[in-house]
Amino acid sequence: MKIDTLAVWHQMLENRDPSALDNLLAEDAVLISPVVHTPQRGKAITGKYLIAAMHVLVNEHFRYVREAGDEQGAILEFETEVDGISVNGVDLIKWNEDGQIYEFKVMVRPLQAVNKVHQKMGEQLMAHNDVVLS
Amino acid sequence: MKIDTLAVWHQMLENRDPSALDNLLAEDAVLISPVVHTPQRGKAITGKYLIAAMHVLVNEHFRYVREAGDEQGAILEFETEVDGISVNGVDLIKWNEDGQIYEFKVMVRPLQAVNKVHQKMGEQLMAHNDVVLS
Numbered sequence: 001m002k003i004d005t006l007a008v009w010h011q012m013l014e015n016r017d018p019s020a021l022d023n024l025l026a027e028d029a030v031l032i033s034p035v036v037h038t039p040q041r042g043k044a045i046t047g048k049y050l051i052a053a054m055h056v057l058v059n060e061h062f063r064y065v066r067e068a069g070d071e072q073g074a075i076l077e078f079e080t081e082v083d084g085i086s087v088n089g090v091d092l093i094k095w096n097e098d099g100q101i102y103e104f105k106v107m108v109r110p111l112q113a114v115n116k117v118h119q120k121m122g123e124q125l126m127a128h129n130d131v132v133l134s
Numbered sequence: 135m136k137i138d139t140l141a142v143w144h145q146m147l148e149n150r151d152p153s154a155l156d157n158l159l160a161e162d163a164v165l166i167s168p169v170v171h172t173p174q175r176g177k178a179i180t181g182k183y184l185i186a187a188m189h190v191l192v193n194e195h196f197r198y199v200r201e202a203g204d205e206q207g208a209i210l211e212f213e214t215e216v217d218g219i220s221v222n223g224v225d226l227i228k229w230n231e232d233g234q235i236y237e238f239k240v241m242v243r244p245l246q247a248v249n250k251v252h253q254k255m256g257e258q259l260m261a262h263n264d265v266v267l268s
Contacts, residue, residue: 035243068203069203069204072200092224107222110167110171
């Protein structure tokens with residue numbers, strides 16, 4: 001049965017509950033970060049990054065402000081604030097015919113936000129996943 | 135008569151001819167850069183930034199790889215290379231009922247690309263427009 005990808009995604013963020021990720025991500029899912037050129041490959045590491053990003057970005061300031069679709073999935077624009085720094089970004093999401101996400105790419109602006117997200121994501125991944133952010 | 139905004143935009147990039155910008159931009163157009171938080175307001179400065187961006191980004195490596203639409207306009211993802219650095223970015227475009235662009239926002243990744251684009255845009259704006267990139 002095809003997942004309603006965006007509905008599950010929004011519900012997950014609303015509930016701050018990443019358990020839905022297991023069913024939402026394809027086995028060969030790839031995470032492409034705003035900071036690093038090389039993609040992170042595989043469902044496990046993609047999930048770790050998305051959970052870390054949820055901790056860093058999805059706070060009381062977080063909101064989606066735009067949603068555009070194409071035949072591959074959707075591009076969602078968000079705004080939030082981290083340590084008093086305004087963060088504006090996009091989630092570029094692609095999903096397969098089952099609705100499972102196989103590529104999740106994030107970009108943020110301005111430069112100050114890229115640096116802040118880089119710092120906080122590194123801390124988050126180190127603290128909870130023993131992953132060193134390359 | 136309503137402009138076919140994306141058709142005019144793509145034609146302009148293909149021809150490397152920014153003269154179409156005059157008709158394509160609304161008087162109150164705003165440019166929101168990948169680097170700086172504060173928007174640049176007005177058709178004149180927005181045009182200068184877009185022409186500089188065209189010089190910096192639209193070379194033989196430049197191509198659009200994704201196009202997603204919403205009721206406000208479109209989000210276009212591009213890839214290019216500047217001084218040997220891979221640049222991946224999005225143009226978040228909003229246009230009015232006449233098809234004239236009133237908001238043009240750009241984000242790029244990875245971090246190395248943000249820094250490279252910042253440096254090259256600064257040089258380009260200084261050299262050709264007497265604008266100091268804030």
